[in-house]
Amino acid sequence: MIKMQDKRFAKLADFGRELLTKASLEDGLPLISKYVKDVVGADRCSIFIYNAKEHRLWTTIAEGVERIEVDVQEGVVGHTIRTQEPIITNDAYAHPHFLPKIDKETGYKTHNLITAPIFDSKRIIIGVLELLNKEGGFNEEDVKFMKFFAHYISGFLELVSIYEKV
Amino acid sequence: MKKFNEIAVFGQKLMAHSNIDEVLVLIADEAKRLVGAERCSLFIVDAENALLWTKISDGLERIVVGLESGIVGDTYTKACAQIVNNPYEDERFLPHIDKKTGYVTCNIITVPIYNSKRKIMGIMQLLNKSEADFTQDDVEFLTFYANYISGSLELVMMQEEN
Secondary structure, three states: OOOOOOHHHOHHHHHHHHHHHOOOHHHHHHHHHHHHHHHHHHEEEEEEEOOOOOOOOEEOOOOOOOOOEEOOOOOHHHHHHHHHEEEEEHHHHHHHOOOHHHHHHHOOOOOEEEEEEEEEOOOOOOEEEEEEEEOOOOOOHHHHHHHHHHHHHHHHHHHHHHHHOO | HHHHHHHHHHHHHHHOOOOOHHHHHHHEEEEHHHHHHHEEEEEEEEOOEEEEEEOOOOEEEOOOOOOOOHHHHHHHOOOOOOOOOOOOHHHOOHHHHHHHHHHOOOOOEEEEEEEEOOEEEEEEEEEEEOOOOOOOHHHHHHHHHHHHHHHHHHHHHHHOOO
Protein backbone atom coordinates (compact mmCIF):
# COMPACT_ATOMS: atom_id res chain seq x y z
CA MET A 1 0.00 0.00 0.00
CA ILE A 2 1.23 3.43 -0.94
CA LYS A 3 1.19 5.79 2.01
CA MET A 4 -0.47 9.11 1.41
CA GLN A 5 1.81 10.53 4.09
CA ASP A 6 4.19 10.34 1.19
CA LYS A 7 3.63 14.01 0.35
CA ARG A 8 4.80 13.45 -3.18
CA PHE A 9 1.31 12.36 -4.09
CA ALA A 10 -0.22 15.62 -2.91
CA LYS A 11 1.14 17.69 -5.77
CA LEU A 12 0.51 15.06 -8.40
CA ALA A 13 -2.87 16.42 -9.47
CA ASP A 14 -1.39 19.90 -10.01
CA PHE A 15 1.37 18.37 -12.05
CA GLY A 16 -1.15 16.31 -14.04
CA ARG A 17 -3.18 19.38 -14.93
CA GLU A 18 -0.14 21.23 -16.17
CA LEU A 19 1.02 18.19 -18.13
CA LEU A 20 -2.27 17.99 -20.00
CA THR A 21 -1.80 21.52 -21.32
CA LYS A 22 1.15 20.15 -23.32
CA ALA A 23 0.13 18.82 -26.70
CA SER A 24 3.40 17.16 -27.74
CA LEU A 25 6.08 14.87 -26.35
CA GLU A 26 8.56 17.67 -26.88
CA ASP A 27 6.62 19.93 -24.52
CA GLY A 28 5.45 17.30 -22.06
CA LEU A 29 8.61 15.30 -21.45
CA PRO A 30 10.68 18.11 -19.89
CA LEU A 31 7.83 18.73 -17.46
CA ILE A 32 7.63 15.03 -16.53
CA SER A 33 11.37 14.88 -16.07
CA LYS A 34 11.57 17.99 -13.91
CA TYR A 35 8.67 16.92 -11.72
CA VAL A 36 9.85 13.38 -11.05
CA LYS A 37 13.44 14.47 -10.33
CA ASP A 38 12.21 17.07 -7.85
CA VAL A 39 9.85 14.81 -5.95
CA VAL A 40 12.19 11.82 -5.81
CA GLY A 41 15.30 13.91 -5.33
CA ALA A 42 17.35 12.52 -8.20
CA ASP A 43 19.95 14.28 -10.32
CA ARG A 44 18.94 13.06 -13.77
CA CYS A 45 15.96 11.63 -15.56
CA SER A 46 15.82 9.72 -18.83
CA ILE A 47 12.70 8.61 -20.61
CA PHE A 48 13.29 5.78 -23.05
CA ILE A 49 10.80 4.92 -25.77
CA TYR A 50 10.77 1.29 -26.85
CA ASN A 51 10.51 0.25 -30.48
CA ALA A 52 9.48 -3.41 -30.36
CA LYS A 53 9.99 -3.95 -34.11
CA GLU A 54 13.60 -2.83 -33.98
CA HIS A 55 14.23 -4.20 -30.48
CA ARG A 56 15.74 -0.87 -29.57
CA LEU A 57 15.23 1.86 -27.00
CA TRP A 58 16.16 5.48 -27.27
CA THR A 59 15.89 8.50 -25.08
CA THR A 60 13.57 11.27 -26.00
CA ILE A 61 14.94 13.20 -23.09
CA ALA A 62 18.19 12.81 -21.20
CA GLU A 63 19.50 16.11 -20.06
CA GLY A 64 22.83 17.43 -21.00
CA VAL A 65 23.64 14.38 -23.08
CA GLU A 66 23.18 13.26 -26.64
CA ARG A 67 20.40 10.88 -27.50
CA ILE A 68 21.11 7.48 -25.95
CA GLU A 69 20.20 4.38 -27.89
CA VAL A 70 20.41 0.82 -26.59
CA ASP A 71 19.43 -2.64 -27.72
CA VAL A 72 16.72 -4.37 -25.70
CA GLN A 73 19.29 -7.03 -24.78
CA GLU A 74 21.50 -4.41 -23.15
CA GLY A 75 21.65 -2.56 -19.89
CA VAL A 76 19.30 -2.06 -16.98
CA VAL A 77 16.84 -0.32 -19.26
CA GLY A 78 16.75 -3.29 -21.65
CA HIS A 79 16.41 -5.58 -18.64
CA THR A 80 13.43 -3.52 -17.42
CA ILE A 81 11.74 -4.09 -20.79
CA ARG A 82 12.47 -7.83 -20.75
CA THR A 83 11.33 -8.48 -17.18
CA GLN A 84 8.62 -5.76 -17.20
CA GLU A 85 9.62 -4.96 -13.62
CA PRO A 86 11.35 -1.98 -11.99
CA ILE A 87 15.05 -2.13 -11.19
CA ILE A 88 16.69 -0.42 -8.25
CA THR A 89 20.38 -0.45 -7.50
CA ASN A 90 22.41 1.72 -5.17
CA ASP A 91 25.67 0.44 -6.57
CA ALA A 92 25.29 0.80 -10.31
CA TYR A 93 28.73 -0.54 -11.27
CA ALA A 94 28.09 -3.73 -9.31
CA HIS A 95 24.77 -4.39 -11.06
CA PRO A 96 25.08 -7.25 -13.59
CA HIS A 97 23.11 -5.37 -16.25
CA PHE A 98 24.68 -1.93 -15.87
CA LEU A 99 26.41 -0.60 -19.01
CA PRO A 100 29.47 1.46 -18.05
CA LYS A 101 30.01 2.39 -21.71
CA ILE A 102 27.15 4.92 -21.54
CA ASP A 103 28.84 6.75 -18.66
CA LYS A 104 32.03 6.72 -20.71
CA GLU A 105 30.25 8.22 -23.71
CA THR A 106 28.43 10.88 -21.74
CA GLY A 107 31.12 11.64 -19.17
CA TYR A 108 28.53 11.36 -16.42
CA LYS A 109 29.15 9.12 -13.42
CA THR A 110 26.18 6.98 -12.36
CA HIS A 111 26.19 5.93 -8.70
CA ASN A 112 22.68 4.66 -8.20
CA LEU A 113 19.60 4.29 -10.36
CA ILE A 114 15.97 3.29 -10.48
CA THR A 115 13.77 2.31 -13.43
CA ALA A 116 10.08 1.67 -14.00
CA PRO A 117 8.37 0.20 -17.08
CA ILE A 118 5.70 2.27 -18.84
CA PHE A 119 2.72 0.40 -20.31
CA ASP A 120 0.08 1.60 -22.76
CA SER A 121 -3.67 1.03 -22.47
CA LYS A 122 -3.32 -2.38 -24.12
CA ARG A 123 -0.81 -3.24 -21.38
CA ILE A 124 2.01 -3.41 -23.89
CA ILE A 125 5.32 -2.03 -22.69
CA ILE A 126 6.13 1.25 -24.48
CA GLY A 127 9.06 2.65 -22.55
CA VAL A 128 11.12 3.02 -19.42
CA LEU A 129 11.38 5.85 -16.94
CA GLU A 130 14.84 6.05 -15.34
CA LEU A 131 16.27 8.23 -12.60
CA LEU A 132 19.94 8.53 -11.75
CA ASN A 133 21.88 9.56 -8.65
CA LYS A 134 19.78 10.18 -5.60
CA GLU A 135 21.74 11.35 -2.62
CA GLY A 136 21.56 8.64 0.04
CA GLY A 137 20.29 6.11 -2.50
CA PHE A 138 16.88 4.98 -3.77
CA ASN A 139 14.49 3.02 -1.56
CA GLU A 140 11.37 0.86 -1.77
CA GLU A 141 9.08 3.89 -1.40
CA ASP A 142 10.73 5.30 -4.52
CA VAL A 143 9.98 2.06 -6.40
CA LYS A 144 6.31 2.33 -5.46
CA PHE A 145 6.19 5.96 -6.47
CA MET A 146 7.92 5.28 -9.80
CA LYS A 147 5.45 2.51 -10.64
CA PHE A 148 2.55 4.76 -9.79
CA PHE A 149 4.01 7.71 -11.66
CA ALA A 150 4.85 5.70 -14.81
CA HIS A 151 1.23 4.56 -14.92
CA TYR A 152 -0.06 8.07 -14.19
CA ILE A 153 1.75 9.60 -17.18
CA SER A 154 1.06 6.70 -19.57
CA GLY A 155 -2.29 8.13 -20.68
CA PHE A 156 -0.63 11.41 -21.64
CA LEU A 157 2.19 9.63 -23.48
CA GLU A 158 -0.28 7.49 -25.40
CA LEU A 159 -2.49 10.45 -26.26
CA VAL A 160 0.32 12.58 -27.65
CA SER A 161 1.77 9.65 -29.58
CA ILE A 162 -1.63 9.26 -31.23
CA TYR A 163 -1.50 12.98 -32.12
CA GLU A 164 2.00 12.72 -33.47
CA LYS A 165 1.26 9.72 -35.68
CA VAL A 166 -1.47 11.64 -37.47
CA MET B 1 -9.09 13.06 -33.70
CA LYS B 2 -11.58 15.56 -32.32
CA LYS B 3 -12.35 13.00 -29.65
CA PHE B 4 -8.74 12.95 -28.51
CA ASN B 5 -8.60 16.74 -28.31
CA GLU B 6 -11.68 16.66 -26.15
CA ILE B 7 -10.07 14.07 -23.91
CA ALA B 8 -7.08 16.30 -23.19
CA VAL B 9 -9.43 19.10 -22.13
CA PHE B 10 -11.45 16.66 -20.05
CA GLY B 11 -8.29 15.34 -18.38
CA GLN B 12 -7.48 18.79 -17.04
CA LYS B 13 -10.96 19.15 -15.64
CA LEU B 14 -10.76 15.71 -14.06
CA MET B 15 -7.53 16.50 -12.25
CA ALA B 16 -9.08 19.58 -10.68
CA HIS B 17 -11.20 17.29 -8.48
CA SER B 18 -10.00 15.33 -5.51
CA ASN B 19 -13.32 14.01 -4.26
CA ILE B 20 -13.95 10.44 -5.36
CA ASP B 21 -17.69 10.93 -5.89
CA GLU B 22 -17.11 13.92 -8.16
CA VAL B 23 -14.35 12.11 -10.04
CA LEU B 24 -16.55 9.07 -10.68
CA VAL B 25 -19.39 11.24 -11.98
CA LEU B 26 -17.05 13.16 -14.30
CA ILE B 27 -15.52 9.97 -15.69
CA ALA B 28 -18.92 8.39 -16.27
CA ASP B 29 -20.45 11.47 -17.89
CA GLU B 30 -17.53 11.90 -20.26
CA ALA B 31 -17.59 8.19 -21.21
CA LYS B 32 -21.28 8.39 -22.09
CA ARG B 33 -20.77 11.50 -24.14
CA LEU B 34 -17.77 10.12 -26.02
CA VAL B 35 -19.40 6.83 -26.93
CA GLY B 36 -23.00 8.01 -27.20
CA ALA B 37 -24.36 5.67 -24.57
CA GLU B 38 -27.25 6.29 -22.23
CA ARG B 39 -25.81 5.03 -18.96
CA CYS B 40 -22.44 4.41 -17.40
CA SER B 41 -21.58 2.50 -14.24
CA LEU B 42 -18.14 2.31 -12.72
CA PHE B 43 -17.70 -0.87 -10.69
CA ILE B 44 -14.93 -0.89 -8.11
CA VAL B 45 -13.18 -4.19 -7.33
CA ASP B 46 -13.27 -5.30 -3.71
CA ALA B 47 -11.01 -8.35 -3.97
CA GLU B 48 -11.06 -8.99 -0.23
CA ASN B 49 -14.81 -9.51 -0.18
CA ALA B 50 -14.98 -10.85 -3.75
CA LEU B 51 -17.38 -8.09 -4.78
CA LEU B 52 -17.85 -5.45 -7.42
CA TRP B 53 -19.78 -2.38 -6.39
CA THR B 54 -20.86 0.92 -7.88
CA LYS B 55 -20.70 4.16 -6.02
CA ILE B 56 -22.97 5.90 -8.38
CA SER B 57 -24.85 4.42 -11.22
CA ASP B 58 -26.59 7.26 -12.95
CA GLY B 59 -29.14 8.05 -10.35
CA LEU B 60 -29.61 4.40 -9.57
CA GLU B 61 -29.09 2.76 -6.23
CA ARG B 62 -25.72 1.32 -5.45
CA ILE B 63 -25.30 -2.00 -7.26
CA VAL B 64 -23.27 -4.83 -5.69
CA VAL B 65 -22.47 -8.06 -7.52
CA GLY B 66 -20.17 -11.01 -6.90
CA LEU B 67 -16.72 -10.68 -8.41
CA GLU B 68 -17.54 -13.41 -10.92
CA SER B 69 -21.20 -12.57 -11.53
CA GLY B 70 -22.69 -11.27 -14.70
CA ILE B 71 -20.98 -9.64 -17.63
CA VAL B 72 -19.10 -7.27 -15.34
CA GLY B 73 -17.75 -10.22 -13.35
CA ASP B 74 -16.80 -11.98 -16.56
CA THR B 75 -14.85 -8.89 -17.62
CA TYR B 76 -12.92 -9.18 -14.37
CA THR B 77 -12.38 -12.95 -14.56
CA LYS B 78 -11.30 -12.95 -18.21
CA ALA B 79 -9.47 -9.60 -17.91
CA CYS B 80 -10.99 -8.73 -21.24
CA ALA B 81 -13.49 -6.19 -22.61
CA GLN B 82 -16.94 -7.55 -23.44
CA ILE B 83 -19.57 -6.48 -25.98
CA VAL B 84 -23.09 -7.83 -25.53
CA ASN B 85 -25.59 -6.51 -28.04
CA ASN B 86 -28.37 -8.95 -27.08
CA PRO B 87 -28.18 -9.14 -23.27
CA TYR B 88 -31.45 -11.00 -22.75
CA GLU B 89 -30.10 -13.85 -24.84
CA ASP B 90 -26.80 -13.92 -22.97
CA GLU B 91 -26.73 -16.38 -20.09
CA ARG B 92 -24.27 -14.22 -18.13
CA PHE B 93 -26.65 -11.25 -18.10
CA LEU B 94 -28.34 -10.58 -14.74
CA PRO B 95 -31.94 -9.54 -15.56
CA HIS B 96 -32.80 -9.05 -11.90
CA ILE B 97 -30.84 -5.78 -11.89
CA ASP B 98 -33.07 -4.42 -14.68
CA LYS B 99 -36.10 -5.62 -12.73
CA LYS B 100 -34.93 -3.87 -9.61
CA THR B 101 -34.04 -0.61 -11.33
CA GLY B 102 -36.89 -0.60 -13.85
CA TYR B 103 -34.42 0.03 -16.65
CA VAL B 104 -34.32 -2.03 -19.85
CA THR B 105 -30.80 -2.88 -21.02
CA CYS B 106 -30.54 -3.24 -24.80
CA ASN B 107 -26.78 -3.44 -25.28
CA ILE B 108 -23.69 -3.44 -23.07
CA ILE B 109 -19.98 -2.77 -23.32
CA THR B 110 -17.47 -3.29 -20.51
CA VAL B 111 -13.73 -2.63 -20.18
CA PRO B 112 -11.37 -3.39 -17.28
CA ILE B 113 -9.57 -0.49 -15.55
CA TYR B 114 -6.04 -1.34 -14.41
CA ASN B 115 -4.07 0.28 -11.58
CA SER B 116 -0.34 0.92 -11.51
CA LYS B 117 0.27 -2.58 -10.13
CA ARG B 118 -1.29 -3.92 -13.33
CA LYS B 119 -4.23 -5.33 -11.38
CA ILE B 120 -7.85 -4.70 -12.32
CA MET B 121 -9.21 -2.08 -9.93
CA GLY B 122 -12.52 -1.48 -11.64
CA ILE B 123 -14.80 -2.15 -14.57
CA MET B 124 -16.35 0.54 -16.74
CA GLN B 125 -19.73 -0.44 -18.09
CA LEU B 126 -21.78 1.49 -20.63
CA LEU B 127 -25.38 0.68 -21.50
CA ASN B 128 -27.65 1.42 -24.43
CA LYS B 129 -25.76 3.06 -27.20
CA SER B 130 -28.40 5.08 -28.96
CA GLU B 131 -27.53 4.93 -32.63
CA ALA B 132 -26.35 1.33 -33.11
CA ASP B 133 -24.72 -1.64 -31.44
CA PHE B 134 -21.40 -1.39 -29.63
CA THR B 135 -18.44 -2.20 -31.87
CA GLN B 136 -14.80 -3.19 -31.67
CA ASP B 137 -13.95 0.49 -32.27
CA ASP B 138 -15.78 1.33 -29.06
CA VAL B 139 -13.71 -1.31 -27.24
CA GLU B 140 -10.49 0.20 -28.53
CA PHE B 141 -11.52 3.70 -27.69
CA LEU B 142 -12.76 2.81 -24.20
CA THR B 143 -9.61 0.78 -23.51
CA PHE B 144 -7.61 3.91 -24.20
CA TYR B 145 -9.99 6.03 -22.14
CA ALA B 146 -9.93 3.59 -19.20
CA ASN B 147 -6.15 3.82 -19.03
CA TYR B 148 -6.26 7.58 -19.43
CA ILE B 149 -8.48 8.07 -16.39
CA SER B 150 -6.96 5.25 -14.33
CA GLY B 151 -4.14 7.32 -12.81
CA SER B 152 -6.58 9.93 -11.49
CA LEU B 153 -8.94 7.25 -10.25
CA GLU B 154 -6.16 5.42 -8.43
CA LEU B 155 -4.99 8.68 -6.86
CA VAL B 156 -8.41 9.61 -5.47
CA MET B 157 -8.96 6.06 -4.25
CA MET B 158 -5.70 6.20 -2.33
CA GLN B 159 -6.74 9.51 -0.83
CA GLU B 160 -10.08 7.99 0.14
CA GLU B 161 -8.39 5.08 1.95
CA ASN B 162 -6.38 7.42 4.12
